[in-house]
Amino acid sequence: MTPPAPSSEAGAQTHRSAQLQRKTAETDVRLGLVLGATGAGARVTGVGFFDHMLDLLARHGRLDLDVQVAGDLQTGAHHTVEDTAIVFGRALSEALGDRSGIARYGSALVPMDEARASAAVDISGRPFALVEANLPPGATGGFDHELTEEFFRAFANAAKVTVHLSVQAGTNAHHMIEAIFKAFALALRDAIAIDATQAGIPSTKGTLTE
Numbered sequence: 499m500t501p502p503a504p505s506s507e508a509g510a511q512t513h514r515s516a517q518l519q520r521k522t523a524e525t526d527v528r529l530g531l532v533l534g535a536t537g538a539g540a541r542v543t544g545v546g547f548f549d550h551m552l553d554l555l556a557r558h559g560r561l562d563l564d565v566q567v568a569g570d571l572q573t574g575a576h577h578t579v580e581d582t583a584i585v586f587g588r589a590l591s592e593a594l595g596d597r598s599g600i601a602r603y604g605s606a607l608v609p610m611d612e613a614r615a616s617a618a619v620d621i622s623g624r625p626f627a628l629v630e631a632n633l634p635p636g637a638t639g640g641f642d643h644e645l646t647e648e649f650f651r652a653f654a655n656a657a658k659v660t661v662h663l664s665v666q667a668g669t670n671a672h673h674m675i676e677a678i679f680k681a682f683a684l685a686l687r688d689a690i691a692i693d694a695t696q697a698g699i700p701s702t703k704g705t706l707t708e
């Protein structure tokens with residue numbers, strides 16, 4: 499990861515970023531994240547379609563995202579996808595700090611040719627993932643379609659956010675999963691954006707991390 503450039507976010511008091519590594523017997527995940535950025539960085543997980551999805555997430559979520567994963571792909575992509583999501587979620591949580599000044603909520607509806615997906619995000623402090631997606635069985639580019647739900651569940655748990663995702667239309671799994679990741683990226687981008695009218699932590703409870 500290149501050293502963080504000066505923040506491009508108007509009103510941001512500090513640079514919102516995180517650099518994490520998580521190593522287990524199954525995977526070694528190194529991840530660098532900068533919020534409110536441009537989509538820079540390299541995503542190298544060993545799973546081609548997953549790299550493609552992380553590229554979309556970074557670009558449309560305005561995240562600089564470096565991801566290097568050495569996973570036990572001989573067992574399939576499951577551990578690699580799940581553990582990447584865990585580290586991404588932890589990094590997002592760390593980069594958001596106490597959540598001061600963020601919009602908190604975001605939602606998006608994205609078409610991808612014949613497919614259409616929606617996403618709603620609440621940086622709530624309460625982990626929850628609802629994924630409504632009747633994806634065709636099988637795998638694309640080494641990525642089992644069922645791992646889509648695994649990714650978002652692991653992310654929501656690690657980041658302590660609420661995520662609702664729905665595929666409303668589609669027949670092609672590549673398009674349907676891509677629409678989900680794009681909708682999620684746009685919803686997340688809005689939810690984590692600095693809102694200049696937001697004084698302090700956007701919660702009547704006074705905290706989004708407890």
Ligand SMILES: [Mn+2]
Nearest residue numbers: 550672673676
């Ligand atoms: Mn594509």
